[in-house]
Amino acid sequence: MSPPRGYDPKRPPGKPAGVKRAPKYTGPASTLTYKLQTAIVAELRQGSTKRMAAALAGTTEARLTNWLRRGREAIESGKRSRYTEFVVEVERAQAEFQKGLVKDVNEAIRDKTMDGRGARWFLGVLAPKDFTVPREAAAPAGNGHGPLFEVITPDEARAKLDDKLATFIAQHLKAQAPKDAPPESAPEDAGGD
Incomplete structure:
Protein backbone atom coordinates (compact mmCIF):
# COMPACT_ATOMS: atom_id res chain seq x y z
CA MET A 1 0.00 0.00 0.00
CA SER A 2 1.28 3.42 -0.87
CA PRO A 3 1.17 6.50 1.37
CA PRO A 4 -1.60 9.00 0.71
CA ARG A 5 -1.08 11.65 -1.84
CA GLY A 6 0.91 14.65 -0.52
CA TYR A 7 2.24 12.69 2.45
CA ASP A 8 5.89 13.22 3.22
CA PRO A 9 7.36 10.69 5.67
CA LYS A 10 10.03 13.21 6.64
CA ARG A 11 7.37 15.72 7.73
CA PRO A 12 4.47 13.90 9.38
CA PRO A 13 1.20 15.80 10.02
CA GLY A 14 0.71 17.59 13.32
CA LYS A 15 2.94 19.87 15.27
CA PRO A 16 6.37 20.29 13.72
CA ALA A 17 9.11 18.82 15.85
CA GLY A 18 11.23 21.28 17.83
CA VAL A 19 8.88 24.21 17.34
CA LYS A 20 7.53 25.83 20.49
CA ARG A 21 3.90 26.77 20.85
CA ALA A 22 2.87 30.37 20.46
CA PRO A 23 3.02 32.18 23.78
CA LYS A 24 -0.20 32.02 25.73
CA TYR A 25 -1.62 35.45 26.39
CA THR A 26 -2.63 35.97 29.99
CA GLY A 27 -5.48 38.12 31.11
CA PRO A 28 -6.56 39.43 34.46
CA ALA A 29 -7.04 36.92 37.23
CA SER A 30 -10.67 35.91 37.46
CA THR A 31 -10.55 33.66 40.51
CA LEU A 32 -9.92 34.99 44.00
CA THR A 33 -7.01 33.03 45.39
CA TYR A 34 -5.24 33.41 48.71
CA LYS A 35 -2.16 34.78 46.94
CA LEU A 36 -4.23 37.37 45.09
CA GLN A 37 -6.13 38.29 48.25
CA THR A 38 -2.95 38.91 50.25
CA ALA A 39 -1.45 40.99 47.42
CA ILE A 40 -4.53 43.23 47.19
CA VAL A 41 -4.81 43.63 50.97
CA ALA A 42 -1.10 44.50 51.25
CA GLU A 43 -1.49 47.26 48.66
CA LEU A 44 -4.60 48.67 50.33
CA ARG A 45 -2.80 48.67 53.69
CA GLN A 46 -0.17 50.95 52.14
CA GLY A 47 -2.78 53.40 50.87
CA SER A 48 -3.38 52.27 47.31
CA THR A 49 -6.79 52.77 45.78
CA LYS A 50 -8.83 49.69 44.90
CA GLU A 76 -25.89 39.57 54.70
CA SER A 77 -27.18 36.04 54.21
CA GLY A 78 -25.08 34.73 57.12
CA LYS A 79 -22.69 32.60 55.07
CA ARG A 80 -18.92 32.35 55.34
CA SER A 81 -16.64 31.99 52.35
CA ARG A 82 -13.40 33.26 50.88
CA TYR A 83 -15.33 36.32 49.72
CA THR A 84 -16.56 37.19 53.22
CA GLU A 85 -13.01 36.86 54.50
CA PHE A 86 -11.87 39.08 51.64
CA VAL A 87 -14.39 41.81 52.52
CA VAL A 88 -13.27 41.79 56.15
CA GLU A 89 -9.58 41.93 55.18
CA VAL A 90 -10.11 44.77 52.68
CA GLU A 91 -12.04 46.85 55.20
CA ARG A 92 -9.43 46.16 57.89
CA ALA A 93 -6.60 47.21 55.57
CA GLN A 94 -8.36 50.46 54.64
CA ALA A 95 -9.11 51.17 58.31
CA GLU A 96 -5.47 50.59 59.28
CA PHE A 97 -4.31 53.06 56.64
CA GLN A 98 -6.84 55.66 57.81
CA LYS A 99 -5.80 55.07 61.43
CA GLY A 100 -2.21 55.87 60.46
CA LEU A 101 -3.37 59.15 58.90
CA VAL A 102 -5.40 60.01 62.00
CA LYS A 103 -2.31 59.33 64.10
CA ASP A 104 -0.30 61.69 61.87
CA VAL A 105 -2.94 64.43 62.20
CA ASN A 106 -3.05 64.07 66.00
CA GLU A 107 0.73 64.21 66.15
CA ALA A 108 0.70 67.37 64.01
CA ILE A 109 -1.80 68.94 66.41
CA ARG A 110 0.49 68.24 69.37
CA ASP A 111 3.73 69.13 67.59
CA LYS A 112 3.36 72.54 65.96
CA THR A 113 6.44 71.99 63.78
CA MET A 114 4.60 69.30 61.78
CA ASP A 115 2.21 70.06 58.96
CA GLY A 116 -0.86 67.82 59.05
CA ARG A 117 -2.75 69.46 56.20
CA GLY A 118 -1.91 66.71 53.72
CA ALA A 119 -3.10 63.95 56.02
CA ARG A 120 -6.29 65.90 56.84
CA TRP A 121 -6.98 66.43 53.14
CA PHE A 122 -6.38 62.75 52.40
CA LEU A 123 -8.76 61.70 55.18
CA GLY A 124 -11.38 64.10 53.82
CA VAL A 125 -11.07 62.49 50.39
CA LEU A 126 -11.00 58.89 51.65
CA ALA A 127 -13.93 59.17 54.05
CA PRO A 128 -15.73 62.49 53.61
CA LYS A 129 -18.63 61.50 55.87
CA ASP A 130 -16.25 60.87 58.75
CA PHE A 131 -13.63 63.58 58.27
CA THR A 132 -15.25 66.70 56.80
CA VAL A 133 -17.38 69.43 58.28
CA PRO A 134 -20.51 70.22 56.27
CA ARG A 135 -20.21 73.59 54.56
CA GLU A 136 -22.69 76.35 55.11
CA ALA A 137 -24.91 77.36 52.24
CA ALA A 138 -23.22 79.84 49.96
CA ALA A 139 -24.38 83.42 49.96
CA PRO A 140 -26.95 84.11 47.28
CA ALA A 141 -25.49 85.25 43.99
CA GLY A 142 -26.19 88.73 42.74
CA ASN A 143 -25.65 90.54 46.06
CA GLY A 144 -29.21 89.99 47.23
CA HIS A 145 -30.77 91.19 43.98
CA GLY A 146 -31.87 87.71 42.95
CA PRO A 147 -30.12 85.16 40.78
CA LEU A 148 -27.58 86.33 38.24
CA PHE A 149 -29.19 84.44 35.36
CA GLU A 150 -32.77 83.40 34.88
CA VAL A 151 -34.50 82.04 31.79
CA ILE A 152 -37.64 84.08 31.13
CA THR A 153 -39.75 85.23 28.20
CA PRO A 154 -39.42 88.76 26.78
CA ASP A 155 -42.80 89.77 28.27
CA GLU A 156 -41.73 88.57 31.72
CA ALA A 157 -38.45 90.41 31.31
CA ARG A 158 -40.24 93.64 30.48
CA ALA A 159 -42.60 93.26 33.45
CA LYS A 160 -39.70 92.56 35.85
CA LEU A 161 -37.74 95.48 34.48
CA ASP A 162 -40.73 97.79 34.91
CA ASP A 163 -41.21 96.59 38.52
CA LYS A 164 -37.54 97.08 39.38
CA LEU A 165 -37.49 100.50 37.74
CA ALA A 166 -40.61 101.60 39.60
CA THR A 167 -39.13 100.40 42.91
CA PHE A 168 -35.86 102.20 42.20
CA ILE A 169 -37.59 105.45 41.27
CA ALA A 170 -39.79 105.30 44.38
CA GLN A 171 -36.75 104.74 46.64
CA HIS A 172 -34.79 107.48 44.86
CA LEU A 173 -37.61 110.02 45.18
CA LYS A 174 -38.06 109.10 48.84
CA ALA A 175 -34.37 109.70 49.50
CA GLN A 176 -34.35 112.97 47.51
CA ALA A 177 -37.47 114.41 49.20
CA PRO A 178 -35.71 115.55 52.41
CA LYS A 179 -32.92 117.16 50.39
CA ASP A 180 -35.26 119.10 48.09
CA ALA A 181 -37.55 120.43 50.83
CA PRO A 182 -37.05 124.16 51.53
CA PRO A 183 -35.42 124.89 54.85
CA GLU A 184 -37.83 125.88 57.56
CA SER A 185 -37.65 129.60 58.22
CA ALA A 186 -37.52 130.98 61.71
CA PRO A 187 -40.60 132.98 62.82
CA GLU A 188 -40.02 136.69 62.40
CA ASP A 189 -40.34 139.07 65.23
CA ALA A 190 -43.59 140.98 65.06
CA GLY A 191 -42.25 144.20 66.49
CA GLY A 192 -39.48 145.04 64.09
CA ASP A 193 -36.75 147.48 65.07
Missing part, protein backbone atom coordinates in the same frame (compact mmCIF):
# COMPACT_ATOMS: atom_id res chain seq x y z
CA ARG A 51 -8.05 50.23 41.25
CA MET A 52 -4.31 50.46 41.89
CA ALA A 53 -4.32 47.45 44.22
CA ALA A 54 -6.20 45.35 41.67
CA ALA A 55 -3.84 46.31 38.86
CA LEU A 56 -0.74 45.62 40.94
CA ALA A 57 -2.13 42.22 41.96
CA GLY A 58 -2.92 41.27 38.36
CA THR A 59 -6.66 41.71 38.08
CA THR A 60 -9.15 44.48 37.32
CA GLU A 61 -11.12 46.84 39.49
CA ALA A 62 -14.35 45.35 38.12
CA ARG A 63 -13.34 41.86 39.32
CA LEU A 64 -12.34 43.26 42.70
CA THR A 65 -15.67 45.05 43.01
CA ASN A 66 -17.50 41.86 42.04
CA TRP A 67 -15.65 39.84 44.71
CA LEU A 68 -16.48 42.47 47.33
CA ARG A 69 -20.13 42.47 46.25
CA ARG A 70 -20.28 38.68 46.52
CA GLY A 71 -18.69 38.85 49.95
CA ARG A 72 -21.15 41.46 51.23
CA GLU A 73 -24.07 39.45 49.91
CA ALA A 74 -22.74 36.35 51.67
CA ILE A 75 -22.29 38.32 54.91
